[in-house]
Amino acid sequence: xxxxxxxxxxxxxxxxxxxxxxxxxxxxxxxxxxxxxxxxxxxxxxxxxxxxxxxxxxxxxxxxxxxxxxxxxxxxxxxxxxxxxxxxxxxxxxxxxxxxxxxxxxxxxxxxxxxxxxxxxxxxxxxxxxxxxxxxxxxxxxxxxxxxxxxxxxxxxxxxxxxxxxxxxxxxxxxxxxxxxxxxxxxxxxxxxxxxxxxxxxxxxxxxxxxxxxxxxxxxxxxxx
Numbered sequence: 001x002x003x004x005x006x007x008x009x010x011x012x013x014x015x016x017x018x019x020x021x022x023x024x025x026x027x028x029x030x031x032x033x034x035x036x037x038x039x040x041x042x043x044x045x046x047x048x049x050x051x052x053x054x055x056x057x058x059x060x061x062x063x064x065x066x067x068x069x070x071x072x073x074x075x076x077x078x079x080x081x082x083x084x085x086x087x088x089x090x091x092x093x094x095x096x097x098x099x100x101x102x103x104x105x106x107x108x109x110x111x112x113x114x115x116x117x118x119x120x121x122x123x124x125x126x127x128x129x130x131x132x133x134x135x136x137x138x139x140x141x142x143x144x145x146x147x148x149x150x151x152x153x154x155x156x157x158x159x160x161x162x163x164x165x166x167x168x169x170x171x172x173x174x175x176x177x178x179x180x181x182x183x184x185x186x187x188x189x190x191x192x193x194x195x196x197x198x199x200x201x202x203x204x205x206x207x208x209x210x211x212x213x214x215x216x217x218x219x220x221x222x223x224x225x
Contacts, residue, residue, distance in 0.1 A: 012224065015167045016108055017158055017190070019176035020119040020126050021056050022198030024101055024217070025133060028053055030091030035067065037090065038083040042075070044068050056199045057178035059120050059151045060084075084122070092125075097133050098197065100218030105138035108224050114165050116141040118157040118174070118184070123147055141165065153183035158190060173223065179208035193220070 021027045032049045039046045047067040055063035064079045065072050105115055115138050119126050123144035130136040141164055143157040150156040158174060161167075174185025177198020185192035186209050194205030194213040205213055214220060 013113060013171060013173035013191070015114045015116060015161065015165050015172040016220075016224075017116050017118050017161055017172055017174045017185070019057065019178070019181045020117050020121055020129070022177035023175060023181070023195055024097065024117070024135070025095050025129060026098055027091065027095045027129075028056060028199060030087065030094035031056055033094070034083055034087045034091040035063075037086045038064075038079055039068070041082050041086075042079050044070075044079075053199045057120055057152060057176070057180045059145050060122075062151070084125075087125075092129060092132070095129055095133065097135065098217050100216055100221075102135055102138075104218055104220050104224075105135055107221060109138050111224060113224060114140050114167075116143065116161045116165070118143050118152075118161060118181075120145045120152055120180075152180040153187065155184050155188035158184055158188035162188070175220065177205075179204050182208035182210045193223070 018024055032052045035052045036046045051067060055066055060080050060083060061072055061076055065076050070076050108115055117126060117139055121144055123142060123146050126142055126144050130139055141161055143160050145151060148156045148160065162169060162172060169189035172190045173193060174181060174190045175193045175195065176182060177195045178200040182192045182194055182205060192211045194210035195217065196202045196213050196215050202213060
């Protein structure tokens with residue numbers, strides 16, 4: 001699909017900052033199945049799949065608290081522990097790359113663009129998934145949920161990547177499938193690009209202020225040419 005411009009976009013970014021779930025990898029089915037099994041095991045009503053998808057991109061603790069209606073505390077932490085065990089067994093196996101991801105990352109790194117991942121997933125989990133999916137050789141930096149004090153949509157993850165890469169905000173492009181990613185990138189002063197095939201709608205991405213929206217990951221090649 002063609003790029004839909006909304007506000008400014010970065011031209012030939014030096015740093016490509018990517019969300020993982022719903023942007024790089026299709027993990028939604030595995031996350032929904034994992035969340036359902038988690039809630040069954042701890043004796044809570046199983047949330048609707050659509051409700052689960054709306055929380056993808058948030059820290060796991062916050063997702064479970066929202067879906068369960070429980071305050072953050074011991075019960076939610078128990079659910080987080082169960083979720084992580086279940087995901088490794090059933091969720092991770094269902095993960096797959098979206099079309100065009102590997103080719104686009106290869107092109108980007110070949111042109112000297114630094115690729116980083118900013119995710120609400122845990123560090124060990126995202127590194128393991130990138131290895132399993134065969135894209136770890138393209139990713140120079142990971143900033144995960146357990147690497148930051150402030151979570152998405154706070155810009156701390158982007159600030160860390162910019163500091164590590166010694167890049168200015170205007171030289172980076174933040175790409176994600178949720179409003180949390182767009183708000184994070186904008187708060188850091190970076191150009192942003194939403195992907196319309198993920199967990200939040202085209203309208204939600206526009207309302208968050210996405211600089212552009214693409215219909216496939218491969219469309220990012222136009223910005224890296």
